[in-house]
Amino acid sequence: MNLAENAEAMNAGTHPGYEATALEGLTLSLEVLNQKRIKVAINGGALNSQGLAQDVQKMVEEKKLNLKVAWVSGDNLMDRAEELLHGQTKHLDADNSQVRLAKDTDGFLDDPKKPLVSCNAYLGARAITLALRQGADIVICGRVSDASPVIAAAQWWHGWSDTAYDELAGALIAGHLIECSTYSTGANFAGFYKYETSALLDLGLPIVEIESSGECTVTKADKFNGIVNTDTIACQLLYELQGDIYLNSCVKADISNVSISQEAENRVHVEGIKGHPPPETTKLAVYYSGGWQCEITMNATGYATEKKYDLFEAQIKHSLKNWGVLDKFDILECFRAGVPQPNANFQMAATTYMRVFVQAVEKMTLFMFLKACGHNGMQHFAGANPRISCCASGDNRTAVPKTFLAYYPGMISQKLLNEEVHFLGPEPATYSAGHPPVYEALAPRRNFPPTNPLSIDSFGETVLRPLGDIALARSGDKGANINIGIFVHTDEEWDWLRSFLTAAKMEELVGDDWKPDFYIERVEFTHLKAVHFVIYGILGRGVSSSSRLDSLGKAFAEYIRFRHVPIPIKFLQ
Known part of the structure; x- marks a missing residue:
């Protein structure tokens, strides 16, 4: 999402194309990186890794620090997007014959009203590892996969070859465990209610210590709050998987036999991961202008709530049908949320809401929806009280029609990528990261019923x-x-x-x-x-x-x- 949003702002001249927080973090850290000889690999370069690297290099020179800055290119394929999307890519789930893709999933390809905004391939660790081996202290990346900097750090430190698949797979899962900020130390944690609220304030970031075997231990700094135990790590391990094979463009990790164990307080060991050669393809994230969207919320209180929402939905659709525009909406969905509390002792407890969400190619179609709401405004059910937000800033969906970015996850051959590392400073240089030495075809995803089920x-x-x-x-x-x-x-x-x-x-x-x-x-x-x-x-x-x-x-x-x-x-x- 950051890439797509930055692309629009960058094209409008209101954004540098990289993440401002990446520059802020490096600005605050340069002296200590220089003093303690700490290496950094960061994917905050977004659409303008070169620009971020140049700004960091300027600070390094001004402060007279002994730090080598490099940046990675090859992920941004916007200049080749039209060519690639017409014949050299396909949808991420296209090979799964059981999957039915949503309506209009690829309808943008030949629709001039839905122009492309961004097109980025997910890179692996190869270029980052190369940069570290060539002496880089700070490596700025764009759309590398979230775990790739961790894989690269471990590969460089331990001297693993590109075919050390078990070790690389272990580092891939280590990276997965810390890629989502504090999700391994108590955030987004299903068991949080078992702990005091005070223990979940100021959570420390997770740290992975990766062994030469690829096994890892997850921990955190003692000075911060948080929880690192088998529950928090199991939750994060299970997050955003697509089965028991976890993919990266450097390695495939078979996690079917992964095991976690508590070593000590706030120390969890992870092992049992098997590595295989990577697939020939990697993920391609494509964003395009999807059209316009808006939403409103209608509240209902007390008696006959379902009948109230039935009436409101029927009124809106009746008006749109009479005006001949009902079939012009890509999406017009009404969602009902909540159950009124019987005999409630305050009004909010007896109140629920219906959320009406609409999308269409043309902005005027959405205005017709809002017109229908107004047209029926004095024909409303008993006690109707709408919630209509007109603030159109940020990601908030509002009654004011806004453009939205639609997402298309594709696959692209790694052989089509040109991944390079560029060094800045007094001795500029560029190195090609090449391609993985071996590929292994993707097998159908495992899918099986209960193993030896009991009654x-x-x-x-x-x-x-x-x-x-x-x-x-x-x-x-x-x-x-x-x-x-x-x-x-x-x-x-x-x-x-x-x-x-x-x-x-x-x-x-x-x-x-x-x-x-x-x-x-x-x-x-x-x-x-x-x-x-x-x-x-x-x-x-x-x-x-x-x-x-x-x-x-x-x-x-x-x-x-x-x-x-x-x-x-x-x-x-």
């Missing part, structure tokens, strides 16, 4: 309780898809979870959000006592294009954990 009746008497009473989970987005990993703690709970939590059961738990076009893949992580699912298509076209309020899928795990299922009573004792 659910064998676990004894059950009671309907939230799944979260015994299980933790983490979910996230992978393009148009949501992943979710759910895990328990004892061997007997694991026997029950893997037997109970089938693909059909997950479909049932998704409930009324389920659509026939969705598809589920299921795998198990035995040592984590976790069942993992990918639900294809549930985010529509994904990210900024999704009509879901939870457009990144982060809250999906908490929804599933809140579903009531028949849990064996003995697990609750």
Whole structure:
């Protein structure tokens, strides 16, 4: 998202193209990097890695520091995008015959009303490793994968070859564990409620110590708050996966036998990862102007809430149909949120809302939607009170029509990439990072039913309780898809979870959000006592294009954990 948003601002001359916080962090750190000889690899270069590197080099020279600055190129393919998208790329899920892509997923390709905004390939660790081996102290990158700087640091430090796949795969997972800020130290953590709120303030960032074998230990600085235990690490390990094979353009990591263990307080060891040669392809993130979108919220209180929302939705669609514009909307969806509390002792507790979300190619189509809202404004149901935001700053979706950026996740051959490292300073130089020495074709993603399932009746008497009473989970987005990993703690709970939590059961738990076009893949992580699912298509076209309020899928795990299922009573004792 940052790349796409920066691209529009950069083209308008209002943004330098790189992340301002990257420059700020380096500005504050240069002296200590020089003093302690600390190496830095950072992907904050975004669309203008060269510009950020030049600004850092200028500060290095002004301060007379002994630091070599380099930057990585090759990820930004905007100048070749039209050529690549017409014949040399395909959708990330195109090879999965079970997946039905959302309507208009590739409709932008020949639509002049939907111009491209950004096009970036996900690079691996090769150029960063090369820069470090050539003496770089600061390496500025654009769209390298989030784990690539960590892989490169470990590869350079330990002297691994490009075919040390087990070691590289271990570093890939180490990078995955720390790529999301404090997600490994207590943030976005399903079990947070078991801890004092004060323990979750000022969380320390996670640190990985990577051994020569590729195994790693996750920890944090003692001076900061936070939690590093097998639960927080399992949650992050399960975040934004696409099954039991984790991909990078340098290595494939088989994590089906990954194991985590508590070494000491705030120290968790991770092992059991197997590496393989990388795929011939890498991910291509494409953003384009998707058109216009807006939304409004209508609140209802107390009696006959469902009937009130039925009336409001019917009024809007009736007007749009009469005016001949109903079929001009790409999306017009009405979502109902909340259940009014019976006999509530304050008004908000008896109030719920309907969120109406619309997208269309033409701005005027959205104004017709707003006209329909106004046209029916005095025909409203009893007690209707809308919430209409007109603030059009930032990412906030508002009643004021705004342009939105749509996302297309593609695949591109690594052989088409020209990845290079550029050194600045008194001895400028450029080096080619080349390509991986070996590729291995992608196999179909594993998808299997429960392994040696046991009879659910064998676990004894059950009671309907939230799944979260015994299980933790983490979910996230992978393009148009949501992943979710759910895990328990004892061997007997694991026997029950893997037997109970089938693909059909997950479909049932998704409930009324389920659509026939969705598809589920299921795998198990035995040592984590976790069942993992990918639900294809549930985010529509994904990210900024999704009509879901939870457009990144982060809250999906908490929804599933809140579903009531028949849990064996003995697990609750």
